[in-house]
Amino acid sequence: MILSSKWTKLAVFLLCLVPFLLLAVNSLTENLGINPVETLQHSTGDWTLRFLILTLCITPFRKLLRLAELIRFRRMFGLYVFFYLCLHFLTYLGPDQSFSLTGMWLDVAKRPFITVGFAAFVLLIPLAFTSTAWWIRRLGRKRWAQLHRLVYIAAILGVVHYDWSVKSEKTKPLTYGATFLILLLWRLFDSLKRRPRPASVFAPQA
Amino acid sequence: MLIRKESELTYADVTPRSVYINRRQLLYGVAAAGAAAALSNRIHRIVLLQNTVFAASSFPNLVKSPFSTTEKPSSFSDVSHYNNFYEFGTDKSDPARNAQKLKTSPWLVSVEGEVKKPRKFSLDEIIKLAPLEERIYRHRCVERWSIVVPWIGYSLSTLIKQFELTPKARYVAFQSYFDPGQMPEAKYGGIDFPYVEGLRIDEAMNPLTLLCFGMYGDVLPPQDGAPVRMVIPWKYGYKSIKSIVKIRFQETEPPTTWNRYAPNEYGFYSNVNPNVDHPRWSQARERRLGDILTKPTVIFNGYGDQVASLYSGMDLKKFH
Numbered sequence: 001m002i003l004s005s006k007w008t009k010l011a012v013f014l015l016c017l018v019p020f021l022l023l024a025v026n027s028l029t030e031n032l033g034i035n036p037v038e039t040l041q042h043s044t045g046d047w048t049l050r051f052l053i054l055t056l057c058i059t060p061f062r063k064l065l066r067l068a069e070l071i072r073f074r075r076m077f078g079l080y081v082f083f084y085l086c087l088h089f090l091t092y093l094g095p096d097q098s099f100s101l102t103g104m105w106l107d108v109a110k111r112p113f114i115t116v117g118f119a120a121f122v123l124l125i126p127l128a129f130t131s132t133a134w135w136i137r138r139l140g141r142k143r144w145a146q147l148h149r150l151v152y153i154a155a156i157l158g159v160v161h162y163d164w165s166v167k168s169e170k171t172k173p174l175t176y177g178a179t180f181l182i183l184l185l186w187r188l189f190d191s192l193k194r195r196p197r198p199a200s201v202f203a204p205q206a
Numbered sequence: 207m208l209i210r211k212e213s214e215l216t217y218a219d220v221t222p223r224s225v226y227i228n229r230r231q232l233l234y235g236v237a238a239a240g241a242a243a244a245l246s247n248r249i250h251r252i253v254l255l256q257n258t259v260f261a262a263s264s265f266p267n268l269v270k271s272p273f274s275t276t277e278k279p280s281s282f283s284d285v286s287h288y289n290n291f292y293e294f295g296t297d298k299s300d301p302a303r304n305a306q307k308l309k310t311s312p313w314l315v316s317v318e319g320e321v322k323k324p325r326k327f328s329l330d331e332i333i334k335l336a337p338l339e340e341r342i343y344r345h346r347c348v349e350r351w352s353i354v355v356p357w358i359g360y361s362l363s364t365l366i367k368q369f370e371l372t373p374k375a376r377y378v379a380f381q382s383y384f385d386p387g388q389m390p391e392a393k394y395g396g397i398d399f400p401y402v403e404g405l406r407i408d409e410a411m412n413p414l415t416l417l418c419f420g421m422y423g424d425v426l427p428p429q430d431g432a433p434v435r436m437v438i439p440w441k442y443g444y445k446s447i448k449s450i451v452k453i454r455f456q457e458t459e460p461p462t463t464w465n466r467y468a469p470n471e472y473g474f475y476s477n478v479n480p481n482v483d484h485p486r487w488s489q490a491r492e493r494r495l496g497d498i499l500t501k502p503t504v505i506f507n508g509y510g511d512q513v514a515s516l517y518s519g520m521d522l523k524k525f526h
Binding site: 033034035036037038094095096098107110111112113114164165167168169170171 | 287298299351468483500
């Protein structure tokens with residue numbers, strides 16, 4: 001099956017790098033438009049959210065399309081979320097704060113949209129850190145799954161961060177929000193379907 | 207069925223030999239035509255803007271102004287391709303692309319309200335009221351980017367002095383041109399149109415307040431607010447209303463578009479002030495287009511000497 005092949009995984013891995021490579025090439029050829037820092041900040045932010053959507057699509061698609069093999073890509077997409085998020089953070093810490101952590105902390109305290117973005121970043125750090133099989137074994141499946149549910153909060157915070165950074169052009173943040181809402185609602189309905197049913201009234205009395 | 211059965215094909219279905227032999231050239235031709243179509247639009251725009259720049263200057267004998275800054279002006283290309291003009295779309299590159307259809311001639315500016323003799327001006331009439339000056343001003347957007355632009359015009363006070371105002375004229379209201387037919391992108395802007403703005407009468411009479419007809423030695427490109435706009439350099443850029451059709455003197459504080467959209471975020475005065483943050487972001491620093499790092503924002507965008515006295519005793523946090 002194509003999905004099980006290691007070449008597929010390699011191909012997908014390289015494809016995920018393409019946005020980064022395009023940004024790198026455009027940076028070097030000064031092809032980032034009139035406000036290059038803004039272009040970099042928006043682009044890395046967009047790709048963080050897109051990979052988050054991809055990551056959250058794996059479970060529903062596995063179930064709906066009966067493609068268990070898709071799980072191979074979930075950690076990769078998740079780590080790419082963190083990769084683009086780190087780039088996004090660096091395009092802020094560098095140009096906006098001249099790499100000053102003091103300046104950054106002041107901003108986190110003062111600018112609500114930065115507070116929310118920084119919170120999303122902080123929530124994803126332990127998730128990236130514990131993404132390996134070793135950690136799944138160490139934490140146990142149940143606790144690892146509980147920890148990784150933080151990704152839902154991070155997704156919501158990410159959308160709010162985007163929404164709060166624009167003046168009135170809310171179409172894109174709202175579209176991301178709607179997409180995450182659908183993905184989260186699917187999980188809600190799916191977990192409600194799987195909950196244990198009460199015993200039938202026609203079962204013999206114990 | 208996509209694939210027809212063998213028996214259904216006739217000689218009429220056979221590809222002509224010449225087309226088959228030359229199929230690669232055909233494909234290259236289609237690709238080239240497509241690329242040319244895509245590029246020609248861009249080339250056309252570049253040529254159009256080049257013509258705007260290199261045409262014989264529409265404004266000879268510009269008077270140099272003492273209000274000009276010595277800071278280096280931003281490039282004409284940046285200032286004409288990085289615009290907030292939501293009537294033509296909300297991306298920074300939209301107005302340059304979409305505003306070329308703006309019909310700037312004929313143009314009428316109506317001066318009305320608390321004046322003894324209201325009248326309408328054609329563009330020629332309003333331009334001729336005073337010698338045109340070149341004013342190199344800093345321009346600071348509320349979004350934290352800034353530019354330096356060599357505007358062309360004369361002080362709004364010159365226009366106002368042409369009129370006898372009634373005692374009730376305490377504010378000046380401005381209105382932009384709005385035509386849904388020429389501005390189909392406006393409905394995605396999130397704000398109401400026509401765009402409106404306003405100034406207190408003493409702000410309007412300040413010599414810095416510029417009635418502007420051009421930039422970089424020539425007329426305003428459509429995306430920069432052709433054919434006539436305001437420039438108020440000590441306030442955030444959205445106060446510098448574009449494509450003006452109405453100037454109205456009145457007794458009460460006029461509504462302003464961004465204040466109507468979010469009153470706690472965009473006040474009537476909107477003076478550039480590093481000590482008064484936007485509710486969602488800080489105003490302490492800004493990025494001059496072309497720079498990577500940010501720099502500190504100066505109160506009144508550095509024009510405090512000329513305008514700070516207008517606000518003495520005012521709580522600038524309350525009247526933001």
